[in-house]
Amino acid sequence: MENWFVNIAHALTNWLTGLGLSAGWADFILLVVQWVFIIIIVTLNVIVLIWLERKISGFIQQRLGPNRLGPFGMFQTIADAIKLLTKEDIIPSATDKLIFRTAPMFFIIISVMLYVVLPMGENMVIVDLNVGVFYFISVGSLTTICLLMAGWGSNNKWSLLGAMRSVAQMISYEIPLAFSLLGVIMIAGSMRLSDIVAAQSNVWFIVLQPVAFIVYFIAATAELNRGPFDMPEAEQELTAGAYTEYTGMRWALFFLAEYTNLVAVSALMSTLFLGGWQGPFLPSWLWIIIKTYLVMIVFMWLKWTFPRIRMDHLMSFSWKVLIPVTLANILLTGIVLQLFKGMGW
């Protein structure tokens, strides 16, 4: 069971080279197949996630949540997806057409790109970049542009306000996000995600870097624009922020991208802090799925428990609390590492 997917990949490349293709082209085709698989998994997973989110929010707010279609209302999101797919694609006349149309596409492309470096099991990473963590941060930073495109292209005050808020928030929280990961990188001595997983074979980094974990969790919530940091789309005052003018599938693409980002960030978090795919008894790919889902459930729990934080509080929290804390964490980690080195570890 452990090597199922690795064996499938090997069988595919062997079959392709057996057909007379060169090894380079076989690898290229394998990449495309992996890419398509990621898109399928992401899309299907969102259906489960939305159902889970609605059920959890219902449980926390003492409601039932979706309960009509299928067992426990499980088919509700499928019905919603069909509705969204068949809806009319409305493009308001005063929008900047090109930007309005392409913003959701870029958003989903960037979200799917994040999965390239994530190790989804032992020997199961698409591209094992030596700068994996940095890749995740820098590609993730591009989502700001997409939200700005959506807000600007909609030609609507609320949309633009929401976009401005999200950009200000994401740029501020990118700094503690990157700084909190530095502590992990310093201990592992590498930015390659498989090396970081291997470095956690004895003890998970959540034990060695609890401060970094908490700061990363907070900053990631803000980066994902999720509650309690969802000022950019605050429904009560901005009617949904940058997404106000979007309908049907274009709006659904934004939704899909947000959940895709959520899964990617949760998977990164379990890779960096919770030991990645390592775990007893079960196969490695199952462990990463379990850990990712646990992190996601905590994200949902937070969203439905805490009230929204005011914009100025949000910004000053990042600049005046999180950044100094992460800087102190980096300094402390460095000192302790040097001490251990001096003691000959």
Add this chain to the structure above:
Amino acid sequence: MNLNDAVFMLLALITLGSALGVVASKNIVHSALLLVLTFLGVAGLYFQMNAGFIGLVQILIYGGAISVLIIFAIMLVMDVEPEKTNLPSPSLGRRLWGVYLVVLLIIALGASIWYTKWPLAISAVNSDEMTALADLMLGKYVVAFEVAAILLLVAVVGAIILAKGADDK
């Protein structure tokens, strides 16, 4: 044409095409967004040359931060219709100056490309370019590195003081 050349052609096409679009677009917001695409194309060229770290820095700094700043600045100062924000100058004198500068630039760049001896030997790819970069930055060039850091800090403090001062008065 092998795969490597095809990828280079594609990246060059994206970079040059979007750079042309920056100049040709009549809407300055479109220009700014095309500029982001140009930055990403350049990052792709870095990746192709096995300089992954530099490429990612290019994406993070230029694609994710500087371009947002540019777009913000444009949005805050724009007061005419978006379709008329990036038109060529109406005065003939300015246009002639522009042509003159472009010709000068082409001659300078062309001459420097023509007279440079491009080494064609393929050197071994340094697989751990990050360690090499860190060794240089924090070893040989540590003074320059720290001075640059202090310069940036001074700029940040200066910007905060300017913004605060404007509030007080």
